[in-house]
Amino acid sequence: MSDRGGASPPLVELTLARFREFLREPEAVFWVFAFPVIMTCALGIAFRSRGAEPVVVGIVESAAGGRLAGMLEADGGFTVRRIAPADVERAIRDGRAPVVVEPGPPPVYRFDQARAESQVARLAVDRALQRAAGRLDAFTADERPIAAVGSRYIDWLVPGLLGMNIMSTGLWGVGFAIVQARTKKLLKRLVATPMSRAEYLASHVLSRLLFLAMEATVIVGFAWAAFGVGVEGSLLSLAALAVLGALTFGGLGLLVASRARTIEAVSGLMNLVMLPMWVLSGVFFASSNFPDLMQPFIQALPLTALNDALRGVMNDGLPLTALGKDIAVLAAWGAGSFGLALRWFRWQ
Amino acid sequence: MKRYPDVVAVAGLDLDVGRGECFGLLGPNGAGKTTTIEILEGLLDQDEGDVRVLGLSWHGDRAELRRRLGVQLQETQLADKLTVGETLRIFRSFFADGPTVDELLDVVELGAKRASWVGKLSGGQKQRLAVACALAGRPELLFLDEPTTGLDPQSRRQLWDVLGRFRAEGRTILLTTHYMDEAHALCDRVGIMDKGTLIALGTPRELVASIGAEHVVEFAVTGAAPASDALRALPGVRDVRVDDGRLSLATSELHETVPALLDFVRGRGAALSSLVTHSATLEDVFVSLTGRHLRDE
Numbered sequence: 001m002s003d004r005g006g007a008s009p010p011l012v013e014l015t016l017a018r019f020r021e022f023l024r025e026p027e028a029v030f031w032v033f034a035f036p037v038i039m040t041c042a043l044g045i046a047f048r049s050r051g052a053e054p055v056v057v058g059i060v061e062s063a064a065g066g067r068l069a070g071m072l073e074a075d076g077g078f079t080v081r082r083i084a085p086a087d088v089e090r091a092i093r094d095g096r097a098p099v100v101v102e103p104g105p106p107p108v109y110r111f112d113q114a115r116a117e118s119q120v121a122r123l124a125v126d127r128a129l130q131r132a133a134g135r136l137d138a139f140t141a142d143e144r145p146i147a148a149v150g151s152r153y154i155d156w157l158v159p160g161l162l163g164m165n166i167m168s169t170g171l172w173g174v175g176f177a178i179v180q181a182r183t184k185k186l187l188k189r190l191v192a193t194p195m196s197r198a199e200y201l202a203s204h205v206l207s208r209l210l211f212l213a214m215e216a217t218v219i220v221g222f223a224w225a226a227f228g229v230g231v232e233g234s235l236l237s238l239a240a241l242a243v244l245g246a247l248t249f250g251g252l253g254l255l256v257a258s259r260a261r262t263i264e265a266v267s268g269l270m271n272l273v274m275l276p277m278w279v280l281s282g283v284f285f286a287s288s289n290f291p292d293l294m295q296p297f298i299q300a301l302p303l304t305a306l307n308d309a310l311r312g313v314m315n316d317g318l319p320l321t322a323l324g325k326d327i328a329v330l331a332a333w334g335a336g337s338f339g340l341a342l343r344w345f346r347w348q
Numbered sequence: 349m350k351r352y353p354d355v356v357a358v359a360g361l362d363l364d365v366g367r368g369e370c371f372g373l374l375g376p377n378g379a380g381k382t383t384t385i386e387i388l389e390g391l392l393d394q395d396e397g398d399v400r401v402l403g404l405s406w407h408g409d410r411a412e413l414r415r416r417l418g419v420q421l422q423e424t425q426l427a428d429k430l431t432v433g434e435t436l437r438i439f440r441s442f443f444a445d446g447p448t449v450d451e452l453l454d455v456v457e458l459g460a461k462r463a464s465w466v467g468k469l470s471g472g473q474k475q476r477l478a479v480a481c482a483l484a485g486r487p488e489l490l491f492l493d494e495p496t497t498g499l500d501p502q503s504r505r506q507l508w509d510v511l512g513r514f515r516a517e518g519r520t521i522l523l524t525t526h527y528m529d530e531a532h533a534l535c536d537r538v539g540i541m542d543k544g545t546l547i548a549l550g551t552p553r554e555l556v557a558s559i560g561a562e563h564v565v566e567f568a569v570t571g572a573a574p575a576s577d578a579l580r581a582l583p584g585v586r587d588v589r590v591d592d593g594r595l596s597l598a599t600s601e602l603h604e605t606v607p608a609l610l611d612f613v614r615g616r617g618a619a620l621s622s623l624v625t626h627s628a629t630l631e632d633v634f635v636s637l638t639g640r641h642l643r644d645e
């Protein structure tokens with residue numbers, strides 16, 4: 001008799017239902033799959049490594065300027081742009097020329113001290129002009145550039161994008177669905193059955209895993225095919241971390257949605273949770289840019305832990321055993337938020 | 349008893365529903381029907397009073413009650429983007445025993461809609477699906493909160509048939525409704541609620557008989573309205589109401605009252621501007637008890 005009339009166990013039915021509902025929502029599918037691919041593409045192109053690129057130098061237009069340009073072009077390694085005298089500051093500001101030379105004697109270097117690119121260009125121009133004026137090098141250093149795979153910006157970026165995607169789809173996917181079920185009184189209807197409440201919440205988190213498999217494959221696969229971003233460590237470790245991340249942020253999504261009554265309220269809460277992590281957790285730039293005082297806080301954030309661990313596997317080829325701290329931080333967030341959500345959850 | 353900050357939703361309701369019975373709670377908007385039924389369903393806690401369902405209490409036997417009850421709520425919207433079959437599978441999966449999904453589809457005659465999205469169903473089909481979900485565990489007791497509100501007469505009749513088959517198996521239904529004809533057609537006994545209390549209880553026939561008149565005559569006259577005392581003296585008349593220039597008489601002897609009324613009006617040198625008669629219904633019971641209509645038309 002207890003064959004459930006042809007239905008599968010509740011956890012399976014509930015998880016499948018979440019999965020189907022998601023796939024039938026074209027906008028959601030776009031955000032989950034197309035968004036990270038577009039992002040990887042745009043950033044990959046903007047920050048592609050260009051090998052030894054010529055340094056761009058601006059030269060203020062004048063008779064003397066022509067000679068100066070000739071000198072730099074003879075040295076090689078420079079692209080010269082003529083800049084009108086009134087246009088100098090704007091050219092530096094908008095990045096047309098990181099350094100602009102006003103012909104002397106002595107020449108004047110106009111550049112932006114706050115930009116690394118600008119400083120490097122100033123040094124290169126100075127060296128070339130000094131040499132042209134007859135300065136001799138005291139010695140010639142032996143230069144050995146490294147061309148390590150996995151050290152480009154895109155290699156560093158892709159694990160961060162993967163982490164960010166796991167976070168935002170986890171929070172949105174779970175939070176949105178829960179609040180919708182609450183406003184439609186579907187939650188109330190479900191608690192009027194013998195359904196286990198823990199199983200209902202777990203089904204939302206578990207359905208994340210089904211999407212995750214697809215999301216992660218799309219992102220990692222695309223980055224590999226388009227930019228040659230590889231995985232140094234084992235794919236299995238990468239998969240395990242992605243699963244852990246999805247469970248953690250699914251749990252966080254439950255917590256964020258546990259009391260909210262409206263979509264507006266839950267959207268606000270989600271942004272409140274995600275915004276600091278987008279900035280602090282090293283998605284687009286390293287979190288080590290922030291002062292030491294903030295580091296204990298930043299290191300305790302789940303996205304920091306996930307990004308660090310994903311980079312450990314993808315860029316540095318580390319085994320999971322070397323990522324114990326990050327894994328512990330993720331597991332603590334996941335278990336803690338699931339437990340609190342179960343306790344605080346508003347079913348009606 | 350259930351209190352909300354600015355209103356006492358249900359106060360002092362004493363009610364017994366027997367097994368195998370179909371019981372209807374009838375009342376206007378805000379009467380406390382939903383509050384009452386949700387307390388019985390264990391979805392709301394009462395502030396005072398004792399509730400027993402199938403001889404069990406919500407404090408000690410919650411899990412067992414959940415297995416043995418079927419519930420349909422007034423406001424639930426099932427997931428739009430799941431199909432009818434998928435929705436039923438979910439509800440069915442919560443119960444160890446019960447009909448198969450196919451049997452449930454047959455009971456509510458939605459077999460042809462099995463693969464349609466819930467969001468694409470008509471109002472009546474959605475309500476039948478909601479009832480099918482409530483039947484998923486082969487409940488002994490079925491709670492329905494306004495199952496037919498907003499449906500066209502044909503859809504209502506289809507749903508009545510479903511409930512009729514459920515009752516034929518000797519199981520119990522407690523439903524709420526705005527519709528007198530629905531209570532008449534489905535219920536063995538009816539409780540009429542107003543402002544959180546039960547103002548009448550009995551079989552539909554008993555309740556109609558309780559106003560002492562099987563017929564109602566509604567009319568309006570030209571000129572000044574006649575005094576109600578004079579009307580009360582007409583043969584057969586039990587009760588007189590004046591409502592905004594419209595008069596209504598409750599009578600037990602229609603064939604005597606109407607000719608006497610015509611003579612009376614003619615004798616005053618006035619004329620009838622309208623005259624309608626109908627058999628007394630639960631609506632008239634409600635009017636005679638409260639002086640108001642069930643539905644504010």
Ligand SMILES: Nc1ncnc2c1ncn2[C@@H]1O[C@H](COP(=O)(O)OP(=O)(O)OP(=O)(O)O)[C@@H](O)[C@H]1O
Nearest residue numbers: 352353355357375376377378379380381382383384
């Ligand atoms: N959550 C709540 N908070 C405050 N007041 C409430 C709440 N729920 C119901 N009420 C009030 O309690 C009273 C009874 O409401 P209830 O929903 O039980 O009426 P009902 O008979 O089901 O009406 P309807 O026919 O409109 O469904 C109403 O005055 C309503 O405003």
Ligand SMILES: [Mg+2]
Nearest residue numbers: 381382383422
């Ligand atoms: Mg109601």
